[in-house]
Amino acid sequence: MRPPDVFAFSMGALSGARTRTWLMLLAMAIGVSSVLLLTAVGEGTRRYVNNQFMNLGSHLLIVMPGKLETTGGQPPILSATEVDLTIDDAIALTRSHSIRRVAPLALGSAPISYDQRERTVNVIGSTASLYEVRKLKMSAGRFLPGGDPTRGAAIAVIGDTLKTELFGSSTALGQRIRIDGQKFRVIGVLEAAGAAGVGMDLRDTAVIPVATAQSLFDSPSLFRVMVEADGHNAIPRAEKAIIDILRVRHNGEEDVTVITQDAMLATFNTILGSLTYAVGGIAAISLAVAGILIMNVMLVAVSQRKAEIGLLKAIGSPGSQILRLFLAEATMLALLGTFAGLVLGFSGVWGLAIALPDFPIGVPYWAPIAATGTSLATGVVFCLLPARRAARLDPVLALAGH
Amino acid sequence: MIQFSKVSREFEVGDERVRALRDIDLEIRDGEYAAIMGPSGSGKSTMLNILGLLDRADQGQYFLDNQDTTALTEKKRAALRRQHFGFVFQSFHLVPRMTAAQNVELPLNLDGVSPRERRQRVSDALDAMGLADRARHRPSQLSGGQRQRVAIARAMIMQPGVLLADEPTGNLDSTSGQEVIQALEALNQRGITLIIITHNPVIGERANRRIHMQDGAIEADTVAA
Ligand SMILES: Nc1ncnc2c1ncn2[C@@H]1O[C@H](COP(=O)(O)OP(=O)(O)OP(=O)(O)O)[C@@H](O)[C@H]1O
Ligand SMILES: [Mg+2]
Numbered sequence: 237m238r239p240p241d242v243f244a245f246s247m248g249a250l251s252g253a254r255t256r257t258w259l260m261l262l263a264m265a266i267g268v269s270s271v272l273l274l275t276a277v278g279e280g281t282r283r284y285v286n287n288q289f290m291n292l293g294s295h296l297l298i299v300m301p302g303k304l305e306t307t308g309g310q311p312p313i314l315s316a317t318e319v320d321l322t323i324d325d326a327i328a329l330t331r332s333h334s335i336r337r338v339a340p341l342a343l344g345s346a347p348i349s350y351d352q353r354e355r356t357v358n359v360i361g362s363t364a365s366l367y368e369v370r371k372l373k374m375s376a377g378r379f380l381p382g383g384d385p386t387r388g389a390a391i392a393v394i395g396d397t398l399k400t401e402l403f404g405s406s407t408a409l410g411q412r413i414r415i416d417g418q419k420f421r422v423i424g425v426l427e428a429a430g431a432a433g434v435g436m437d438l439r440d441t442a443v444i445p446v447a448t449a450q451s452l453f454d455s456p457s458l459f460r461v462m463v464e465a466d467g468h469n470a471i472p473r474a475e476k477a478i479i480d481i482l483r484v485r486h487n488g489e490e491d492v493t494v495i496t497q498d499a500m501l502a503t504f505n506t507i508l509g510s511l512t513y514a515v516g517g518i519a520a521i522s523l524a525v526a527g528i529l530i531m532n533v534m535l536v537a538v539s540q541r542k543a544e545i546g547l548l549k550a551i552g553s554p555g556s557q558i559l560r561l562f563l564a565e566a567t568m569l570a571l572l573g574t575f576a577g578l579v580l581g582f583s584g585v586w587g588l589a590i591a592l593p594d595f596p597i598g599v600p601y602w603a604p605i606a607a608t609g610t611s612l613a614t615g616v617v618f619c620l621l622p623a624r625r626a627a628r629l630d631p632v633l634a635l636a637g638h
Numbered sequence: 639m640i641q642f643s644k645v646s647r648e649f650e651v652g653d654e655r656v657r658a659l660r661d662i663d664l665e666i667r668d669g670e671y672a673a674i675m676g677p678s679g680s681g682k683s684t685m686l687n688i689l690g691l692l693d694r695a696d697q698g699q700y701f702l703d704n705q706d707t708t709a710l711t712e713k714k715r716a717a718l719r720r721q722h723f724g725f726v727f728q729s730f731h732l733v734p735r736m737t738a739a740q741n742v743e744l745p746l747n748l749d750g751v752s753p754r755e756r757r758q759r760v761s762d763a764l765d766a767m768g769l770a771d772r773a774r775h776r777p778s779q780l781s782g783g784q785r786q787r788v789a790i791a792r793a794m795i796m797q798p799g800v801l802l803a804d805e806p807t808g809n810l811d812s813t814s815g816q817e818v819i820q821a822l823e824a825l826n827q828r829g830i831t832l833i834i835i836t837h838n839p840v841i842g843e844r845a846n847r848r849i850h851m852q853d854g855a856i857e858a859d860t861v862a863a
Binding site: 238249553 | 692734744
């Protein structure tokens with residue numbers, strides 16, 4: 237039999253049983269499109285997290301007080317520390333050639349008021365370096381001035397959410413606010429973009445000089461020290477320098493944890509990457525379900541078309557040819573279903589991209605390949621049994637419709 | 639030439655064994671016109687199915703043109719069916735989704751004949767059956783007699799030597815039955831071996847050879863003068 241004739245015969249058989257064909261196409265299309273949609277959402281999440289890390293600044297290391305215990309059977313926890321991180325520790329780090337900038341962070345929560353409005357938010361004590369390290373932008377005024385980090389000042393830079401909450405649309409620059417009862421002058425407002433970020437959202441905070449923060453919270457210890465390495469290649473050296481310098485300062489004890497941005501990003505990437513595969517795999521199960529449906533429907537088709545199969549045998553068609561005809565039919569169906577699923581899936585992703593412009597949704601390159609492969613394979617594999625049954629029918633019984 | 643030598647066929651129905659054919663000896667020469675008659679259940683269809691290689695004998699041998707078909711593989715039997723036999727059934731067995739022309743074309747199609755040659759042969763075959771103007775009709779749009787003539791055109795499209803018809807007029811009124819029989823006889827006059835199963839004695843009378851069956855055996859085998 238010639239290939240175009242096989243094609244025509246199969247198409248005829250498929251369009252001769254409309255409901256059955258539509259049902260199977262639908263099952264395959266849903267399977268394929270859900271693989272695309274779910275993996276696209278997974279991939280979008282991964283990209284989103286990546287972007288957030290990029291916002292955090294480049295070549296970043298974060299120093300936390302306490303040693304992350306990764307040995308032993310316990311879940312990793314930060315052990316309670318006797319020795320804290322101090323401003324002097326942070327200043328000492330600037331001596332390393334591998335380190336470009338150091339931004340100490342003190343963190344506390346305090347009520348902030350202006351006029352009659354009051355709000356309790358996170359207050360961050362830091363230095364001018366935070367501006368560069370976190371790649372912040374100002375929408376008004378300026379950031380904390382440089383100078384001796386151990387000297388305090390009653391000045392504050394506020395995030396854009398906090399500005400709106402306290403001042404509405406009127407200007408905040410130069411106004412006096414109260415933080416925990418003490419007066420501060422607003423010298424700058426942060427731009428919303430760039431202030432958001434993984435781990436530390438600056439949109440609803442006030443940033444004040446670190447020394448002032450420490451006296452405000454009555455604690456000499458720092459929450460974190462953010463360190464910007466001198467280029468990407470300097471990250472490992474910077475990490476070692478931090479540990480060495482702080483060990484000397486802390487009486488030979490290694491009591492801090494250093495996290496590099498790369499390591500965090502790599503971890504997130506691994507987690508989200510495998511999540512995407514997992515979600516894709518779950519969606520692929522729906523394809524297997526579609527395969528079982530196809531098998532069922534094809535079995536029904538074979539028994540409904542017994543007379544036709546009997547006739548094919550009577551006019552001299554060998555079993556192998558009948559097998560091929562049924563497989564061709566299944567392949568065609570799988571191809572059409574896959575195509576419909578790809579169209580459906582990509583338009584769904586496109587729709588989502590329009591509906592959620594900030595979410596970097598995107599189909600990973602392997603998803604359409606895997607979905608197409610899986611659906612073609614299930615379509616054909618699950619049709620083998622019905623096709624073989626057709627090929628082995630006894631011609632006399634088949635002609636009689638039994 | 640068709641030769642049966644002690645052909646038997648048994649069916650098992652539950653615990654019971656039905657002997658549908660018992661030690662049949664039969665010889666049908668090329669170009670003969672034979673009618674097979676007998677009561678229901680006497681084994682007529684079983685014999686025709688074995689003749690057409692749709693079914694196998696349990697015992698005995700079947701020679702087709704002096705070739706023993708008894709031990710052939712299913713694939714070889716399919717090939718012999720394609721070359722030697724055309725089948726006409728009581729219930730037509732046209733594929734409902736295909737037009738008359740497509741139904742007639744089907745055997746050529748399966749055999750890989752070129753579309754060009756196919757078109758010519760199909761239109762000739764439909765012409766011969768007086769169905770040129772019905773080529774694009776589906777079976778549901780045709781009368782019973784027309785359907786059976788489409789089936790005959792299909793049976794003849796591979797130019798077989800033997801035409802096997804199992805009650806070809808069983809579902810037809812007498813007028814269209816008459817037309818169908820005439821079409822079959824016309825083919826026999828052109829040299830094709832024609833074997834018809836019929837319950838209708840009038841049709842049986844027209845054949846020059848009449849085979850009467852009873853309980854799986856040939857009770858009488860007469861050739862008209
Ligand atoms: N597939 C089968 N399974 C079991 N028994 C069968 C089968 N086919 C035929 N038989 C039995 O074999 C016997 C002969 O059947 P066959 O169909 O050849 O009769 P027939 O002469 O064609 O009858 P009819 O005129 O009713 O068509 C019957 O008793 C029938 O019940
Ligand atoms: Mg019968």
